[in-house]
Amino acid sequence: MTGISREEVAQRIAADIPDGAYVNLGIGAPTLVANYLPDDIEIFLHTENGLLGMGAAPALGRIDPDLINAGKQPVTALPGAAYFHHADSFGMMRGGHLDICVLGAFQISQHGDLANWSTGAPDAIPAVGGAMDLASGAKEVFVMTDLLAKSGESKLVTACTYPLTGVGCVSRIYTDHAVFDVTPDGFRVRDLFGDNTVEVLEKLTGLHLQYSGLE
């Protein structure tokens, strides 16, 4: 089965982000999206630890420990950037000011429920960070993930079995096999990659998928 690489998924997401959008890219794979944002438009990257107008990683020797992203990696601030405290930062999400966030996932249900913070393993050290705030706060929640977990199980499910991050919050899922929208009638295939077909995807996910032609 052919699909596309993680970098290509990031590129596909970047192409869907409109000029002028305020965007939060979650820790991990979603940060790759930043590498593919077009130069000819302006997109504001928000990092929840208190920066709008986040730029690329600094050169060695120019790392500033006071200037980091939510993954605690060194970043830079673009001309026009702004710093703010945590209550303001999360008010930006909760208050509906942030247009898009891109998050990773363990599971996404056909109702748009998201599970991405805990596998529920009894010996795991729990940690949630800003995941729940992002999931419930951003106007649109995009998920970037492989379609299948390492175990081969579909991450798109009827109902999540892992602990939930948010209820009915996901609007679109970008995977290495296809792009899906969450609709009142379940997942709808929006784009297909490689030699994937709706039939193949239904077999992989075990779900009935909506399809009305590619967007």
Place this chain on the structure above:
Amino acid sequence: MVDKTVADVARAVEGVPDGATVMIGGFGRAGQPVELINALIEQGARDLTIVSNNAGNGDTGLAALLGKGRVRRIVCSFPRQHDSWVFDGLYRAGGIELELVPQGNLAERIRAGGAGIGAFFSPTGVGTQLADGKEERTIAGRRHVLEYPIKADFALISAYRGDRWGNLVYRETARNFGPIMAAGATTTVVQVDEIVDLGALDPESVVTPGIFVDRVVAVGSRRWVQDGEFVGGVDVEGEPVNVETGAVR
């Protein structure tokens, strides 16, 4: 004359009683008041409840306080990090209580504490384990959970510059929890790189007004800043590096 400055970090943390609730600023290493935490370790208060975003990394700062067995309970959003072995060990051994709070609810609960809000309804966490047992209400068609403010006896925070009235400015994303924790505690203790004369901070740019601050102590310039200019030469933990290879020196 009002003078909130104190001579050293030992005096800055005087009077923290056993059993106190202490807010500690910082997000990871950025804005963590390491010198004040070290002074609190020396000071000896035990049975503490700590409110902080993380639960310490490596063996220094907050991790060292935990490692000394001084903390009974921690309220935080993200204890697990690649180098949070001190917390991880205590937690697995049942040596510390954890209240896990979504980061934005944590921030807003601290803000509410400082702003005199009795409680608030938040949409964050609805329908998840972290809202279990919490009062829920649908407002404007959306489900919310009731969240209560967090207040502390002491807040230990790190800022960039302060004056003797306690006015503060911060540096970049090291601001993080500083302004809201300053307001949320009965006694707010701030370490700054430098204490400046009254009037040296532009009133238009003061981030934390001095009314929220009780003690200010100067701890000297951070390694990557000299004479107010960023000079770099460190890794993200602030350790000196070879700027050609990135290797820690």
